[in-house]
Amino acid sequence: MSHYRMPILEETGYAVLDSHGRVMDQAEWMTLEYVDWKSSGDTRFAPIASAQGQIECNGFWHAKPPKADKDGVWIPSQVDRAPTLVERAREASANIGRCRVIELQPNSYADALYNSHLDDNNRLNPEGEGWVVRCFMQLSDNPDSYMILREDIDDPSTETRIALPAGAQLIVDSERMWHSVWHQGVDPRYCLITSYESGPELEKWLWELNPVNRVESAPIDDEYAAASEVEAQTRRSGRTEFYGYDPTDVRSEA
Numbered sequence: 001m002s003h004y005r006m007p008i009l010e011e012t013g014y015a016v017l018d019s020h021g022r023v024m025d026q027a028e029w030m031t032l033e034y035v036d037w038k039s040s041g042d043t044r045f046a047p048i049a050s051a052q053g054q055i056e057c058n059g060f061w062h063a064k065p066p067k068a069d070k071d072g073v074w075i076p077s078q079v080d081r082a083p084t085l086v087e088r089a090r091e092a093s094a095n096i097g098r099c100r101v102i103e104l105q106p107n108s109y110a111d112a113l114y115n116s117h118l119d120d121n122n123r124l125n126p127e128g129e130g131w132v133v134r135c136f137m138q139l140s141d142n143p144d145s146y147m148i149l150r151e152d153i154d155d156p157s158t159e160t161r162i163a164l165p166a167g168a169q170l171i172v173d174s175e176r177m178w179h180s181v182w183h184q185g186v187d188p189r190y191c192l193i194t195s196y197e198s199g200p201e202l203e204k205w206l207w208e209l210n211p212v213n214r215v216e217s218a219p220i221d222d223e224y225a226a227a228s229e230v231e232a233q234t235r236r237s238g239r240t241e242f243y244g245y246d247p248t249d250v251r252s253e254a
């Protein structure tokens, strides 16, 4: 027996949903408590649901007792600060694991490729239950920033670049798809990231938001892309040589 996986993600590993229509109050994500947590690039995280309701970002398998990335426990002090974010995450009545806001400082396309990684979403997830995927709900308005998805990190032809204006939302099998964000701008980018269990509840919610599993990539200058590719792959190779393995192949705990 294997995990239940949603057909909508089968072909491309992602689906772009209708934009969230309502204006969000940025005070909600600005007043949350953030912890330093090294993920892809210069980042901090504000956990809203964690393994045991504490303000920490560890993978749920570190909890005592260890658990899969499901049945996240809401953190009361964070919920008080960001009730609308919690409401949004819970719009889908699917099982939620990790739920947190990421803060990402501006970076380059090469930085994004260098930091691209796979997530560890399904450790300890029992066979026969739903495959855990991630939903990215863009909070800050960054129309010139892009989610960079690749089926194969070494093959630029497998890339999709998805613009991130406020309200953009997408669901990604982030254990399959290499991902990172190229954030152009001056201020940090904020995004709500939630782990959901695949199943009828999640699918019902997705279908209400007109999921599109193949979108046109945002344009990029060819020369800049080629130079960034070389820079990123050189840095990636150097890192692999340094560690003796590619650390981004070891699925990210974040």
Ligand SMILES: [Fe+2]
Residues within 6 Å of the ligand: 117, 118, 119, 174, 179, 252, 254
């Ligand atoms: Fe990730």
